[in-house]
Amino acid sequence: MPDLLLELRSEEIPARMQRKAAGDLRKMLTDGLVEAGLTYEAAREYWTPRRLTLDIRGLTARSKDISEEIKGPSTSAPEQAVQGFLRKAGLSSIAEAHVHSDPKKGDFYVAHISRPGRAAEEIIAELVPGIIRNFPWPKSMRWGPASAKPGSLRWVRPLQSILCTFGPETEEPVVVDFEIDGIRSGNTTYGHRFHAPDAITVRRFDDYVSKLEAAKVVLDADRRKEIILADARNLAFANGLDLVEDDGLLEEVSGLVEWPVVLMGEFEEAFLAIPAEVIRLTIRANQKCFVTRPQGVDDALSNRFILTAPASSDRDGASHPVVPTPSVAFGDISPSRGEITALAARAAVLAKADLTTEVVGEFPELQGAMGRKYALLQGEHPSVAAAIEEHYKPQGPSDRVPSDPVSVAVALADKIDTLVGFWAIDEKPTGSKDPYALRRAALGVVRLVLDNETPVSLL
Template sequence: MPDLLLELFSEEIPARMQRRAAEDLRKLVTDALVERGFLYEGAKAFATPRRLALHVAGLPARGQDVREERKGPRVGAPEGAVQGFLKSAGLASLDEAKVVSDPKKGEFYVAVIERPGRETIEVLAEIIPAIVKSFPWPKSMRWGAASREPGSLRWVRPLHSIVASFGPETETPELVPFAIDGVEVGFTTRGHRFLAPQAIEVRRFADYLPALERAFVVLDADRRKDIILHDARDLAFARGLDLVEDEGLLEEVAGLVEWPVTLMGAFDERFLAIPPEVIRATIRANQKCFVLRGAPGPDGRERLANAFILVSNLVASDGGAAIVAGNERVVRARLSDAAFFWETDRKTRLEDRLPKLGNIVFHEKLGTQAERVERIAALARALAPVVGADPDLAERAARLAKADLVTEMVGEFPELQGLMGRYYAAEQGEDPAVAAAIEDHYKPLGPSDRVPSEPVSVAVALADKLDTLVGFWAIDEKPTGSKDPYALRRAALGVIRLVLASEARLSLRAQIAAASAGHGRDAGTFADDLLAFFADRLKVYLRDQGARHDLIDAVFALPGQDDLLMVVRRVEALGRFLDTEDGKNLLAGSRRAANILRIEEKKDGRAYDAAPDQGLLRLPEEAALAEALRTAGAEAGKAVAVEDFEGAMRALSTLRAPVDAFFDKVTVNADEPALRANRLALLNALRAATREVADFSRIGGEGR
């Protein structure tokens, strides 16, 4: 079957856009083909710095013929209806329609529309230009004289040529006939800008790949990554070093070269006195190079080597000596700057930098970073006993946590905030717990990030995130839909992970109130909404851990559930209980009771929340259930009071048999009103007993 080869050749495409652009091209073209009824066997897109390419294999040469019967109006219908039918069906008169008889609806017109399948190459000539003209680049540009024309092509960089061929492997493929803003489709592309700049003729994908390879272009980005990674490892190994691997940098560098050549450079060993994270950030950010790890130091800790790996886009005649020397000069200059920042920053103590935080606005409605530091310090001190931290150390760490924002190093490398604060705190002799907390108070930054475990770090990290959440809730700047510009979902998830990892007994409502007081606001207007936000985040977190979201709903439905650790323990105990036969049967019985109560209470306009009258328990099954409820409810309540949720579940499990017997032998809606009301009160007692641990009405059966 025929294949499509499409290449869009341009000036350099930014590395960060390439992979997404290749995927967009594949999806847009294949979706458009499928929408028109053209199925295919496979499709793969590629990107290099100067081209997007697409290969679609196994397309039909032409589309299928279409035969459609379109039902029209009844025979004798008004002229307007008839004319509308003729126009929509493309008929000149009713003579071209047929009359069909229906025993129920009578006779009506039917148009038989037959359309021959279109040639695939014609469809491609329509699809591709439309996709190119509306391609979803994050940023695009116009160029040349045509840029002054309305509707002229916008592309990420000037588009130079287009290859679009279609045909079977056994025949000479045809050009897909189209042009875009004066760029005509052809069979000609180009190889590497410097190593093979001459034109190359390609006609099908099987020829395209080897032709590019001969012209020093590796088309597949993943293959370029493999080449870079393996060559870098080999170079490092030859020197007795290890490559510090960096997936993000590897992806970026693979998007900067079409023919990767790895080389090794070096820098002065004196620069190793700079923190290794600074060396890595300097070399990574400025030169897109990889750092190397040497032998452990005298203290047993790993140390960086005074060498780096660079990736060139050239096969140089001198073996890359000039390229390496140029990179070494730049790296030396950058590391000299970093060394200057390091030495300069160490001359000023962190607490002496705090006044400058008054010049940094955190948010126009939430004040400066200096004001925020005061709030976090007070909150961290209050949280310290809850998480087992020293209050003085927690307050000290919170006061210094943001000081590195005004250092030279963090000004140059914002991604090092917190980390540099830890280094400077250690340099000036702060308690190790304070230094660690300065770095860790931003953590966890994401679902895979490390969760601090040292109590002082936990106190400051919780204070920082709670202040952020409460502040933005107080000014009504909450996440909406997919938009979360202040990363509040991440902050809430961070609070959850910190609390669970440290097993902290924390009343969220009380902490929200305390944080609100720091903002000079009353939490009463938004506390419930913020607690609901935490509940939603907890559902997401626990669902990722395999828990059922309906069990979380069932626990949160109880009043006063703002202790995240206890909520999770209830959910875990409830999940284990419902996995047993007793749990499943009790759930079914309690849901049946809740449904009956809901219906009857709505019908009667009253609640049956009075205690059952012992004198109206006529049947032994009623009496047995009442006694079981009295005993199990009391035992479950005592167990919950001491946070023994497993014990509460065991108490409830004794209700299974009497509940089953009650529904088997007792008619709830008895003819006698007093008897009926008493039995409904008994069902309410069952509902109340199960609510000692959860609201069973929120649990969705056995589904997950």
């Protein structure tokens, strides 16, 4: 049975949109084919930064002939009802209809409609332009001279070419011919933008994959991830380091390259004075690079990775002088009940202070963690510092529940205050939305109480 190969090649698609877009393309096209009367054995989508590809195997070459009986109104029905029946059945006159008799319903019109099957190429040529025009991109753009015209094509980035071939393995596939806004389908594509810029003629999917590979393009996103992860691990190990793995970053980076090559750089060791969380987030968010650490060390980073200008500004911010508070002799590090009350009150005062810092302003993910570091630098009690970080927890079902009494007290107070405040202004969660995460806060209260066996008065 014939196979269909479709590629939509464009300028670089944002990495966060690629996986969903490829899935949308598969669903929209396969749903359209089935609705048109075609069947298929398997369909799989692929994506790179510059292309969405669909491989459909075992597609029927032609839709089935259709015989349909459409029941119409009574022969005594008014003219308006008869005309509506003719339009629905596609008849030009009532003489083309048949009259059926029924002992209970009487005589009524019936249209016998026969529609011959259509070639798959014809159906595909109709479907694909409509899918392209109505594709559900979160954001799209117009480009070129045609962009000023009403109804001009929109795509996430300028669409450059369309490859569409159809045919069985035993025969030469044909190009499914169609055109949209001056872009005509064909059997050519292009490889890596710099390493293989020339046009490539392909016949079917296996041929397409092998020629792209030769042109420095790895089509399968999962394989690109495997290459990046394996090479990064090996490169780190060769330099006496461990890779700090990051699944989210790996997914993103695999959507930024078509031919992954892993390199290692380094920055000045003096920057290691910056908290590790800041370094990691800076490199992740701004440079899209992985960090490494010395082998066997979990709580420190090495200086072996790529880092550019943004780290300099972070270092300047982190080097602002922090004036320590006068030393206090705490004696036994485990606080008494009275001390817990005092420490919890102190932690409550400082709990949100780090939200005003430049570091948390740039990286909101560091709220609490930076507050803890600043508190320790200023000589605060370790329980106060821990509470500043842990009072946000638990943030989900898999998140750790604080156990330090000071942290538990501040976390409970923060969550209960949030719930009471929003309830007071009638901002309650509904079955469909919870924009302020009030359910999470309520579940956090329950987990804090149950996990720590904390007695709570309801009066």
